[in-house]
Amino acid sequence: MIVAAATEVDAFRERIRDAAAARPPLRIVGAGTWLDAGQPLAGTMSDTLSTRGLGGIVEYVPGDLTLTARAGTSLAEIRAVTAPEGQWLALDPHGADEGTIGATVATASVGPLATAFGTPRDLVLGVEVVTGTAAIVRGGGRVVKNVAGFDLTRLVTGSWGTLGVITEVTVRLHARPEVDLSLAIRLPARGDAVDAVRLLLRKAPFTPHACELVNDALARQLGIGDRATVIVRVSGNAEAVKAQRDLLGQIAEPREVSSDVWTRLRAADSANGATLVFRLSQLPSRLEDIWRAAMAVAAAAPDTLVHATAMRGVVRCIVPASAHEGDVGPVLTGQSTRTCVGERLPPSLWQTLNSAVQRDGGVARLARGIKAAFDPARVLNPGILGEPL
């Protein structure tokens, strides 16, 4: 399964050297399924550097529960290789499995499974990148525990390609549980229902694989009813799953639903033609506050889809193209009471969001220093994480 990738990586180095010498900068892309995410690149022109051709599993030893793949390998390919071994990569970023592992790691994208398995920062064991100076740098390794040297793996993960083009990734896999059951529970109409769900889960003696609250519009789109609903993914042996299901019954009667509901949830943005996607986050104890802020957006912009990862304190808003920017602007600026992270926004709203963020001056200086160390000529996705980067 080893892929002859040396020539591809050499070609990347050549492209990066050329860009560093003469510009224009490079827009790094994977499968190209999420190109409108992130801030607009600095400058007016850019060339595209795609890792899509750099695919294939490099090493997979099921007994080690680790897998090394070239960056252009799709999540679907990883699923196809690991499923027969009863294993999976517990990452379900929004979009579809056609997305690449490289882009998932570069953007540190997560989905509902982050409830139990954490983010790519918790699942990536090693990376290889080509930096802005065309150097090949490898962080981490292929083992599950590793503290050798400074943690370049975590630094690169979620850096949106601004420090280097990811060419290879090693991830931690998990064994599939005996039972993996998806349940839909209608959210009671009570005013404190969101908080009641959160509290029940906080006190429960188990952590579900996923637990998302979806608003009425999203429930309709997922085909699980027309009212706000909690979808939960419980797992373990049959006895444990039955006990978890019984406990969740305290919210309302759970209905078993097909696991396809998660695939449809991940595809929700493309289904409503959204151009505006952002996330609000806060301490989990303040989930209700950010849920209410999202509901205000949904009230102003009909057909807005909202889902909350209850145990992480994150609410994601998917606003249809028909919405007015004015309906959304105010919610982006409440940074003193919550964090807002943009995924896809029009340039004017990026500006609104950027001006609301209060960055620690020292942190901004460290970030600029790191960018300068890895990409001194600013050729890799410049500006995609905001102006200084």
Add this chain to the structure above:
Amino acid sequence: MSAPLLSRSLAAGIDQALADRLAAIVGPRRVLFRPSELLTYSADALPSYHVRPGLAVFPGTRDEVVAVVRELASREIPFVPRGAGTGLSGGALSDGAVLVCLNRLTRILSIDGENGLAVVEPGVVNVALTRAVSAHGLHYAPDPSSQAACTIGGNVAENAGGPHCLKYGVTTNHVVALTVLLPSGEIVRLGNAEGENDGYDLVGAFVGSEGCFGIALDVTVRLSRNPEAIRTLLADFLSVDAAARAVSAIVATGIIPAALEMIDQATVRAVEASIYAAGYPTDAAAVLLIELDGALAGGGLERDVRTVDALCLANGARTVRVARDEAERARLWQGRKKAFGAMGRISPHLVVQDAVVPRTRLPAILERIQEIAEQHRVRVCNVFHAGDGNLHPNIAYDASDADEAARVHLAMRDIMESCVAAGGTITGEHGVGLDKLSYMELIFSADTLAAMCSLRDVFDPERRSNPGKVVPVHACREWHMSPSARRRERATETT
């Protein structure tokens, strides 16, 4: 490797005037400057190195730490941050630099039981945090064997692990935000405890930076919920290979044990002959200590216990014993956690190694380690985190016997090279420090080491915080002179 003489290569500027100035900040009793007083601080938990700091200072408050570091910055004096000194890689050793000891900063600043977060000062002892949050039904999951003494600040610096990291993750998975005092004296706030962090993962970069990026003034950690029930199993095997196969079989089921530890016969015998005797069978080739945790309702946890029990027996376990009560569980764990202490009875010195291999390579590497031991005529004991493939081969020896010490050194190097050749790494939780500098080039290219150096320069452009550790400087291209030194040189040239 024989105990070297205590050198005292004082860094420039460390003199009585500095001692007086620091004493004005922290009080005269909190500055040690006389060589005899500094002897205690010439080593950490690793017996192979002894170097004496130029001076040791013990600030008692955050403000004092800041004032001390700013004073050192203004005088361009190098320093080494130190927690409890329980490190096993020589990371907190200071050869002539100022030792900034943080073990007096022991306040737990806040506990948020609702969100499972705590903010602590760097000198809080690991187990003290778990004790403080237990009333909330929470604990701090990373549990290094030294947890009764080691500090959270030290854990952050080393990205410490422990047996329960198999299920719950290591230190870096539990730190959400940090207030960091950069070596320049500037204070920065990294991460976001109240929501998502966008931008670079500076918390992730700082955790495990071994004191080279500055000092954590406070650490916001994520706490874990106490499991409803815990079951601890002891399985004994007549071959190491069978025990290793049982490990793989358990992990393959999808059950993630809270801990999965292997203890070999030599270690079992040392433990059983000590005051930490845990009731391990001394005729077994290896024992596995397996912990499962979870919910009681519906009998789910008991099902997992039966599954693991059956898998051990199917893979050749002679007996599988489940601890009946908390006392028995504590006894089984004490044998594991105090194994290194028990080994201390055998010989005056003990060197504990730390390496990782892919889990499936465990049987082969354990066999290889035995060959290496025989070749160099040393006695290697193995007690380690089998579920993670994180080995801790350790050798009891007499450091005053130069020949034996040299053989130990060679055996350790061979073990390390074998682990790397098996696709592993040179440290899973102890850090690189001083001890593993020479192994860094086994696993990282010059370009990668240079990237690490340049990252360090962003946090500490003057290279004054824990100088000479983690990255072998000679391996970093264009890194022989710090940016600030280059600036100074350029300034001199132009004047």
